[in-house]
Structure formats: C-alpha cells, structure tokens
Amino acid sequence: MAAPATDIAQTDVTGLLTRAREVAESVVDPEIPVLSIADLGVLRDVRIVDGAVEVDITPTYSGCPAMNLIALNVEMALIHAGFGMPRIKTVLSPAWTTDWMTEHGKKVLAAYGIAPPQGKASRRALFGEEYVTCPQCHSRDTQRISEFGSTACKALWRCKACAEPFDYFKCI
Amino acid sequence: MTETPLFRYTLRLADNALVLGHRLSEWVGRAPVLEEDLALGNLGLDLIGQARAFYVYAGEIEGRGRDEDALAYLRDAGEYCNVLLVEQPNGDFAATMMRQLFYSAFAHPFFEALQKSRDATLAAIAAKAVKEMAYHVRHSAEWVIRLGDGTDESHRRAQQAADDLWTYTGELFEADAVERALIEAGIAPDTAALRASFDNAINDVFDEATLQRPGSGFMQSGGRDGRHSEHLGFILTELQFLQRVYPGAKW
Ligand SMILES: [Zn+2]
Numbered sequence: 170m171a172a173p174a175t176d177i178a179q180t181d182v183t184g185l186l187t188r189a190r191e192v193a194e195s196v197v198d199p200e201i202p203v204l205s206i207a208d209l210g211v212l213r214d215v216r217i218v219d220g221a222v223e224v225d226i227t228p229t230y231s232g233c234p235a236m237n238l239i240a241l242n243v244e245m246a247l248i249h250a251g252f253g254m255p256r257i258k259t260v261l262s263p264a265w266t267t268d269w270m271t272e273h274g275k276k277v278l279a280a281y282g283i284a285p286p287q288g289k290a291s292r293r294a295l296f297g298e299e300y301v302t303c304p305q306c307h308s309r310d311t312q313r314i315s316e317f318g319s320t321a322c323k324a325l326w327r328c329k330a331c332a333e334p335f336d337y338f339k340c341i
Numbered sequence: 342m343t344e345t346p347l348f349r350y351t352l353r354l355a356d357n358a359l360v361l362g363h364r365l366s367e368w369v370g371r372a373p374v375l376e377e378d379l380a381l382g383n384l385g386l387d388l389i390g391q392a393r394a395f396y397v398y399a400g401e402i403e404g405r406g407r408d409e410d411a412l413a414y415l416r417d418a419g420e421y422c423n424v425l426l427v428e429q430p431n432g433d434f435a436a437t438m439m440r441q442l443f444y445s446a447f448a449h450p451f452f453e454a455l456q457k458s459r460d461a462t463l464a465a466i467a468a469k470a471v472k473e474m475a476y477h478v479r480h481s482a483e484w485v486i487r488l489g490d491g492t493d494e495s496h497r498r499a500q501q502a503a504d505d506l507w508t509y510t511g512e513l514f515e516a517d518a519v520e521r522a523l524i525e526a527g528i529a530p531d532t533a534a535l536r537a538s539f540d541n542a543i544n545d546v547f548d549e550a551t552l553q554r555p556g557s558g559f560m561q562s563g564g565r566d567g568r569h570s571e572h573l574g575f576i577l578t579e580l581q582f583l584q585r586v587y588p589g590a591k592w
Contacts, residue, residue, distance in 0.1 A: 231469050232362075232390025261394065262465030264472065316480060317380035321387065325376065341472045 182217055189222045190215040192250045199238045200320055203281045206239060210269025213260055222247055222255040227265045230321040230341075267340045279304045284326065284337040301337050303328035313337075346519040348402045349422065350529060351463070352412070353565055355395030356423035359413055360573070361444060362388030363580050367431055377434075380480060384441070387473040394466045414584035418573045425564040426509035428573045432502065435495065438484040439502035442546065445477035447513045450538040454530030463528065482546045489550025496551065503547075504555050511560025513539075 193215050194207035206212045206226065213225040224243055228236045240257045247255040267286035270278075275285035284304045300309050308330030315325040316339075323336040365385030372378035396409035426444060431437045452474055455467035488499040514532045516524065523529035547554045563569070583590055 228390070228469070230387060230390060231394060231466075231473060232386035232388070234386070260465075261469060262461070264465070264468040315376035315380060316476060317376070317383040319379070321383050325379075 185222075186215065186217050188250070189217070189224075189247065189252060189255075192246050192252070193222075193224050193243055196239065196242045196246050199235050199242070201278070201281065201283065203277045204274055206243070208271045208274030208277065210265060210267075210271070210274075211239065212243075218256075222252045224255060224257050225260045226257065227260050229265050233321060235320075265341075267338065270338075278338060282335060283323065284335055286338050286340040288340065301326055303331060303333065304335055305333045306331040345402060346522045347460070347528065348399055349519050350523055351395050351399040351402060353422045353424075354463075355392045355399055355412065356421050357427050357444075357448075358388045358395065359392035359580075360421070360423045360576060361427035361440075362386070362392060363576055364427065364429075364431055365437075365441075368437065373434055381437075384477055384480065387470075387477070391466065391470045391473070394469075398462050398466070410584070414581045418569050418577055419567045421569065421573060421577070422565050422567055423573075424509070424512045425561050425570055426506065426512065428564070428570060428576060429506060429509060430572055432505075433498055434484075435488050435498040436502040436505065438481045438488065439499065439506050441477060441481035442485050442543070443506060443510050444513075445474050445481055446539050446542040446546075447510075447535065449474040449478050449542075450535045451530060451532065454535065458529070459527040478542065482542075485546055485552070486550040489547070489552040499550065500552055503552055507555035508559060508561045511557075512562050512564060515562065515565065517565070 193212055194205055196206050196212075198204045198206060198209055198211070201209075209229070211226050211229065213227050214223075215225075216223050224247070226236070226239060226243065236259065240259065244255050244257050270286060278285040282304050284301050287301060301311050301313075302309055303311050303326075306328060308328055310329045311326050312329060313324060314327050314334065318325045318336050322338055322341075324339050325334065326337045327334045362385045365381045365388065368381040369378060369385070372381055392413070393409050396412045399412060400407045400409060426440060429436075429440055449471065452467040452471035456464050456471060458464040458467065485499060488495040490496070491499075514536055516532060520529055520532075524531045543554060
C-alpha cells in the first residue's frame with residue numbers, strides 16, 4: 170500500500186482522488202454488510218478540496234438510522250488510509266432511488282438472500298406491484314406479507330414454491 | 342425577537358412530522374400483529390427522519406446556534422406549532438389508521454408541490470418525503486378499507502374514528518400571514534390548491550370502505566400558533582424526559 174498521504178500538496182491529486190474513492194467505495198452498509206455504499210448508490214461524490222478529501226453521501230430514507238454510522242465509517246476508513254481530516258457531507262438532493270443500485274449490488278444482495286429491487290422505480294409507480302423472484306429457489310410464485318420489513322428499505326415477502334420468507338428491497 | 346416566516350414555516354413542518362412520528366412510535370411493542378408493529382415503527386421512523394431534516398434547516402435559518410436536538414427537546418408545548426391532528430391520541434387501531442390517512446392524504450400532494458419550492462433545501466427534503474408519504478397513504482388506506490368494509494364492529498370503530506378526527510382536517514389547509522408571504526415568494530405551495538387532491542383521495546377510500554364521510558362542520562384550529570390540546574404536554578413529557586433530566590446527554 171502507498172505511504173500515508175501526509176503531504177497532500179506534493180502528491181499527485183489524481184492518484185490521491187483515485188485512492189480516496191477506492192477507500193470510500195469499500196465501506197459497506199452496516200445493515201447489509203455485503204453491499205458497499207457505492208453499490209447501494211449512497212456514495213454520491215468523492216473529491217479533493219484544498220488538499221482534504223470531501224465525500225458526499227445521501228440517505229436512502231429520511232429516517233435511515235444507518236446514515237450516522239455510514240458517515241463515521243467512511244471517515245474512519247479514510248483516516249486509516251492516511252487521509253487527514255476528511256469531510257463527510259450528507260446531501261439530500263437529488264433524492265436517492267433504488268435505480269442507483271448497481272447490477273453488481275443487485276447480484277450480491279440476491280446471493281445474500283434479499284430480493285433486489287426489480288425494475289425501475291418510475292415504472293413501478295406507473296404499473297404497481299411487480300413480480301418478485303425468490304432469492305432462494307428463484308420461483309416467481311411469491312406473495313407480499315407486509316410492505317414494511319426489518320428496515321425502512323425492505324418489505325416482507327414469502328415464497329409459495331419453497332415456503333421461505335424473505336426480505337425484498339423495495340423500489341423507491 | 343423577530344422570527345422570519347421561513348423559520349416559522351419550517352418549524353411547523355418539523356413539528357408535524359415529529360409529533361406524529363412520536364405517536365406512531367408509541368405502538369412499537371404493542372401493535373396488534375408483528376407485521377403492523379414493524380410497519381408502524383417504519384412509518385414513525387420516516388416521519389422522525391423528515392422532522393430532523395426540517396429542524397436542522399430551521400436551526401440554520403434562525404442562526405442562533407440551536408440544532409435539531411435543541412428545537413425538538415428544549416421547547417415547551419406553547420412553542421410547538423404542529424397541527425392538532427397529529428397530537429390526537431392513538432386510540433384504537435382504527436383511530437391511528439384514520440389519523441394516518443388524513444395526514445398522509447394531505448402530506449403526499451403537499452410534498453409533491455413543495456418539491457417545486459424556490460427554496461432548494463425545502464425542495465430537497467420534500468423530494469425524499471414524497472416517496473415515503475406514498476407508502477403511508479397506501480398503507481393507511483388499505484387498513485381503513487379493511488376495517489370499514491370488515492365486521493360490524495370494525496366498521497363502527499372506523500366510522501367513529503372518522504367522525505372524531507374529521508374536525509382536525511381543516512387546519513391542514515389554513516394559510517395565515519406567515520404562509521401567504523411564502524406562497525407569494527414561490528417558497529410554500531398554496532394548500533388551497535391541494536384540497537381537491539385530498540378530497541378525491543378520501544372519497545375514494547371512504548367509498549370502498551363503505552364509510553360515511555363526515556360533513557364539513559366546525560373545524561378545530563390553533564395548533565399552528567401554539568394553542569394545543571392537553572395531549573401535547575403529555576407527549577413532550579415523555580419525548581423530552583431524558584434531555585430535561587440529563588441536559589446535554591448524548592449516546
Ligand atoms: Zn423460493
């Protein structure tokens with residue numbers, strides 16, 4: 170690994186930015202620890218301002234209790250990587266949407282046992298309930314138990330083929 | 342001490358969300374079924390999150406160093422300016438769902454309109470809140486329909502809840518000098534223009550629920566100016582206990 174960036178002014182800013190971005194992208198959602206905040210779409214920007222790293226993150230839901238911890242974890246990760254005094258900012262606009270979740274993010278979510286958001290949020294608003302595939306057996310014969318699950322971003326579903334209940338990451 | 346209309350307006354939005362969010366949190370651990378326990382907890386969390394965003398902004402507008410905690414925990418009932426609807430007791434499950442339907446059937450089109458505010462911060466908070474309120478409308482509407490069009494007993498209770506709470510819906514659409522100044526400036530939406538959207542939503546749900554929509558009689562008012570029912574004092578006693586007993590406590 171590179172030496173701690175003690176003297177940022179003398180170092181290549183592009184290289185620093187790449188490294189800062191890698192560090193920020195490696196931070197995971199504390200409630201879904203297989204999903205990085207980059208894959209979740211919560212990491213909005215990483216930049217170098219006056220020699221210090223600035224990171225923008227955005228909450229999934231207004232009341233998401235993980236936001237404070239995510240901000241703290243990004244800050245700690247950057248400090249550990251040698252970036253002094255990083256600034257973590259919470260931005261509200263534009264509002265987060267599940268459309269920002271990466272394809273890779275959807276894959277790891279399904280492998281973890283959580284059905285990823287299906288289709289575009291805008292499409293869902295137009296056409297209502299979509300088909301949700303069971304993350305265990307991949308059957309489409311599933312039903313919603315409750316629109317609200319263990320966290321604000323998830324709904325409770327059940328698979329009628331394999332009888333397993335599962336979480337579904339809602340489209341918003 | 343003069344306060345700006347924008348401060349007062351933002352504080353009203355924050356207080357509405359916090360007080361209703363707190364009311365919903367009172368169900369946690371005692372809802373009729375587990376799924377509803379989770380649902381009500383989630384709805385409450387959305388509202389408390391919205392409240393926090395509005396309080397942070399209100400503190401910035403005021404510029405006297407009050408943060409979201411100072412505004413939530415260190416003001417007395419007379420300084421709270423939420424509408425009376427949100428402080429009404431949870432009652433039975435029908436009353437809670439009816440209150441939620443009335444509030445969110447207003448708040449959803451309201452936040453939709455507030456997204457277009459000339460004030461970028463209010464617009465940004467609204468853009469998040471509108472997505473959340475869509476779920477609140479759907480969830481409470483489903484329950485009001487299920488209860489109204491359910492058994493004789495559930496129908497009776499749902500109708501009772503509607504009759505009891507309707508008198509608090511008028512205040513949602515009031516516009517005083519504070520609000521009119523901001524409507525003029527393109528910052529606040531004109532709530533009179535949201536009335537049709539609210540009425541249509543309520544009519545649709547009530548038709549399907551086989552409930553009678555209460556007539557437009559006397560409407561309660563005053564919460565937005567700090568004149569509250571006795572309920573708010575009890576809410577704040579619980580909500581603010583920790584900060585009153587251990588000032589500045591953090592976790
Ligand atoms: Zn299955």
